[in-house]
Amino acid sequence: MTSIMTNTAAMGALDTLRSINQSMEKTQNHVSSGYRVESASDNAAYWSIATTMRSDNKALSAVQDALGLGAAKTDTAYTGLNSAIDVVSEIKAKLVAAREPGVDKEKINSELTELKNQLVSISESASFSGENWLYNDSATANGTVEMVGSFNRAADNTVSVGILQFDTASSTLIDTNDASLGTLTADVTVTQPNGTTTTTASYYLLDVTSTTAATGTAIELSTSTTSETIDGMISAVESMLSSMTDAAATIGSTNMRIELQDSFVADLMDVIDKGVGRLVDADMNEESTKLKALQTQQQLGIQSLSIANSNSENVLSLFR
Secondary structure: OOOOOOOHHHHHHHHHHHHHHHHHHHHHHHHHHOEOOOOOOOOHHHHHHHHHHHHHHHHHHHHHHHHHHHHHHHHHHHHHHHHHHHHHHHHHHHHHHHOOOOOOHHHHHHHHHHHHHHHHHHHHHOEEOOEEOOEEOOOOOOOEEEEEEEEEEOOOOOEEEEEEEEEHHHOOOEEOOEHHHOOOOOOEEEEEEEOOEEEEEEEEOOOOOOOEOOOOEEOOOOOOOOHHHHHHHHHHHHHHHHHHHHHHHHHHHHHHHHHHHHHHHHHHHHHHHHHHHHHHEOOHHHHHHHHHHHHHHHHHHHHHHHHHHHHHHHHHHHHO
16 A cells, blocks of 8 residues: 555665664774773673773782882992992901901001991981981881782782892991991990900990990990901901891892882783773774764665655656
8 A cells, every 4th residue: 555644665674774873873882982891781791891901900000110219229228228238348458468467457457447437328328218228217127018019819809919028227327316227337246365365245336326326336346346346347247247248148039029020010011901992992903894884874775765755756747
């Protein structure tokens, strides 16, 4: 039946054209944004996962920054401690030279004084971002410092921040409040020869006028310094060197851990980006092909609608 009131052909063509236009709009959005899932309405599950993982990646970026700061602190402390080890080794060599009979001990002591001043300078300078792991001039003793090392998401979606720790008490060389807390300001008790027997004695290397001062004997030379006393000083310096070497090794290990973690976090961020991309990124080859097909369908739909509308005009020929 042909009707001029209800054009079913035009209605069908118009419905098809609407569907094509909707598909084209969706495809054009994919092409222009680059995302297959741009909002929750596209795919709620994938959008939720992608949003969560992007948030985690931002947290991991902050972790990377924190690791960089931690690496700078450990590098500064290690550099200062390594330089101090070289100076203390030189002090030990000077003391060994002073053990030789006939040498001018007062001249050697002048060299020791300058080396001690250098140790103070190194310790005070080894500071980064207001933190100094070698020198303490406050009433609060150096303790354990924490550095952000990771961001973790558990299977139940609970999150936590991983921490790297280092006990700066082991690396403190000078403490102006309590001399006993500094490797170079504390008393070191050693056994030294005393004629045909041995005796114990305490020595310290630096006197920085700490509030609580060391009670032993300062490592310094004079013409009256005996060979036995020099032997005791050498033993004390050797003990200090051993403590400093252990601290430097620990800092080095911490720095290596930070570098490994930084590399892992960078790789993890890349992997998360790839995973999110697989979920929500549009396949541009597929979308461009689909868009071309939809453009062709749109043109055919418009022609079909035009033909359907012209059919009603044919009825007029029956009344001529």
